[in-house]
Amino acid sequence: MAGELGGQGFHDALVILGAAGVVIPAFARIRISPVIGFILVGATIGPAGLGALAGDHPWLASITITDRERIEPFAEIGILMLLFGIGLELSFRRLWAMRGKVFGLGGLQMMVTGFLLGLGLLFGLGLSAPAAAILGLALAMSSTALVMPLAGTASTTGQIALAILLLQDLSLVPLLLVLDAKSSPDALLQVLLGGILVIGALLLIGRFLLWRLFAQAARTKSPELFLAISLLVVMLASLATGSVGLGAVLGALIAGLLIAETDYHAEVEVITAPLRGLALGIFLITVGMRLDLAEVLAVWPQLIVATALVLIVKALVIFSLLRWRKNRRGTAVETGLLMASPSELTLIVLASALAAGVVSASTAAFWTLVTAFGLTLTPLLAAAGRRMARRVDPQALASGVSDTSGVTLIFGFGRVGRIVADMMAEHGRPYFAVDGDIDCVASAREQGYKVIFGDVARGDAVERFGLCDSAALVLTMDDPVLTVRLSREVRAACPDLTVVARARDGQHAAQLYKAGATDAVPETMEGSLQISEAVLVDIGVAMGPVIASIHEKRSQLRAQIREAGQLAEEPALGRRR
Template identity: 85%
Template sequence: MAGDLGGQGLHDALVILGAAGVVIPAFARLRISPVIGFILVGVAIGPAGLGSLANGHPWLETITIDDRGRIEPFAEIGILMLLFGIGLELSFRRLWAMRGRVFGLGGLQMLATGLVLSCGLMLIGALEPLPAAILGLALAMSSTAIVMPLTGTVSATGQVAFAILLLQDLSLIPLLLVLDAKSGTGALLTVLVGGLAVIAGLLLVGRFLLPRLFAQAARTKSPELFLAISLLVVMLASIATGSVGLGAAAGALIAGLLIAETDYHAEVEVITAPLRGLALGIFLITVGMRLDLGALYAAWPQLLAATAAVLLIKAAVIFSLLRFHRSRLATAVETGLLMASPSELTLIVLSGAFAAGVLSASTAAFWTLVTALGLTLTPLLAALGRRMARRVDPQSLASGVSDTSGVTLIFGFGRVGRIIADMMAEHGRPYVAVDGDIDCVAAAREQGYKVIFGDVARGDAVERFGLSEAAAVVLTMDDPVLTVRLSKDIRVACPELSIVARARDGAHAAQLYRAGATDAVPETMEGSLQMSEAILVDIGVAMGPVIASIHEKRSQLRAQIREAGELAEEPALGRRR
């Protein structure tokens, strides 16, 4: 029996992973959002699609799943990783910095939308007050997992959406707490006390233990160790919160928050990104598998009416709140449509409400279908929102400001990087330095430097460190190959960005110019010029003429290096032709 279950579980895992592997490249090639692809593939291979034909056609069993109960473990894994990713985006510092928008605008949106939807459900006589309130708040949520990849956090729409989504994600914990403890005051008190104790314990462990664990991983320079520690934190936090009635999902969210508070969150985000992306795909496939085509056909007028009502109410409430907060018309229109659909968290609340006896099986199933339909429509609503925003306000295309806007990024914080940081501070220019040596980062931070831990050799540095919005980037690493590669990658992604790179000698500087560096500074040349300046002043030459001649010589040498780089590039271009 165990062997059969194990074999069945392996088969289901291969079907879902295989479907994800087909969707991502196929829809990327067609330039269609993979969100729709994942859901449609889930419908196709699920119990309501080809899975329903597996009994009559045995060969279909190898590529389908015909039992909805078997997809639940995969949905839970996907949800846990999604919430972990949400936690990584949050961090208490970020919440505090955005507290006005998060708890003001986000709180108003959650309460206003939930109230309108709840009242509507009670007015049509569908539900009693408690179930209507829970369902209204669940439907008030929007999909972080789908919305944020569509909009990002740089545009005005993205920043507003992100603030609202943060509050929605945080509200999951009290909702789960109420559902798990709804049986009585004593149970509520027990869960509340136990939950607060567990959360406090996790915060203490995260504050004192996690930085030390990740510091050891940083010293080993092992991405596998970073991944293992991250997954261990998710697992332990989920078990801890689940044991006191808060649910495993709350633990995954808290695990992300704890890691977001460390200096290593950027590395964890990069290392876990493929896993979180796969988790999103798995979750969306299971959403498609939940769609019962027979039920859709039997009750399609009610389902379409309910979905349309939810979308219209949410879009109208969000639009009104944003206009009340004096957001631009285009931002309000786009954000309202973008966030009109329910969320993956809605499915979690529906499942919890059914388990707690708050919602009947038929009610939970109906609104699960509505949520799945809404999730499927999110990319289309986002595209419609962008088009309408451009139509109502053609001047609204200016993007917002990211955290690195106007900041100079210094890659490498050895002796060269430290001097550059000193000079930036001397002239009141903002900078952030990035270094892969955790001991160096810790020492520099103690001395007041703005340094973060990060391995610029791994992952996409442009996206990870916000180079598209930076004022300039300085490459000070003592690694000539890496410096040339980074210069090429950054220049391709950011054609207008100023790139100043450290070079070992003239030949290396010529390579850097060919790679796209704005300025390449050879150490040998600068050392020779400084020695020349010192000896000339020491033997009695006036400082003014010496400095002028040094500047002239530097310009002459740089011109020669640039010319050498251009001449070396021409034969290569000829060979490529």
């Protein structure tokens, strides 16, 4: 059957999808990053794991992958989709505002880290000067594919990491050009000129044609058409930049930036999210396949020492640069540990250096192993960084949010969020608001509201905003799925926290109660009650009895909704009255 439907490629796709179906829910249940799960699965089912036994045990062939090269193209698509997702969360305005960090902080990090690592390789291992320089710069890179999903782009740490990673991604182009035996100043000039023309053409197309395509898709109300157009834009932009030597990843980033400037970026982000997550999982599985247990055991002392030295040098350099630039100690610690491991781009540079004869096969194999091992440690380093940041800088969260102990947090700052903030201020209660619309945040801050920019849908909101220490959480976003998910996550982590959520209707309110919300307020119900109150007063009924009856009716309706959500008697909600 597999042969009829595409042979080994179809088989590999089934294995990967099956692995994703097991890893994501299993590791989510035990509250461990699925990143580690994907890497471990890759090491287990890959050609260096159970795949090596498939010849002697044919039944293993159905659940293993025996040739890593076959799924490498899918891993590259995963990286493209990741850069596309980053572009969706940015905009040209935000990117322009980050130019100082990208070329200043990012450039310093690459030069200082590459220089120090290169010196160690030159004098410590006796590599040639060209090999030490190239390998030092390659190891100075950090993993965009792992760091950004862990950090997001809303926190201070995530914004700093993004600036450094953008410079590293851009630096891949000149590095590969240097390694190309045929490269020359003329070739570099040709790439630059071609890049300017291609990027200019993409910007013009995005400015005048892209919104028309998505407008037509919106009229059809077809999610499939949205997805198809999004993938088409990513692939065409990646092919265009790749054809002139700039690299396909830059094209994917530009595609995301172009769509981010349209009114349809939120819809595209939601529709493409599952595909981006799956593509990233495939990439992580290929990283795991590079971990050959036999090779690791043969060189484990050298592997541990080399990995530790790379991690220490990178973490100290990033920490020092951030402190020099007056960043908080906690932010510097978290960012340094988060970005200490090598990158998937390191593997690309190593392969090119081996092909160009700059490094030997044994050197390339060893540092490939170091890179894969370091990538496996990234989620652990990120978690350690968050914990250490809170210890060394307890007065501020690494996300840039001040201490939220005793403060009411408001997620979403549209019309509903503003009214809640006004009422909190009226009664002298401290609050802090978070919203993902930068224009809304800027406008609100100008008017004196305490609000910051942040995407609560990404990362661990409980840790980023210190929810368990806050007085209450108010969810006012007009996103029913996200509101239910946050209610469930917050209740699991903070059983005693008061969570009040905005609901679209009674059915949505019942879902929120089931997810753990203390109170869910349906807009339709409140609107009906206010209309009833206004009508009764206007036709001459006394205000006192009207208000009493409205309160009684509200309590009755909430009781019915709780019963529908089957939560009336569940003590695990931890509701505070």
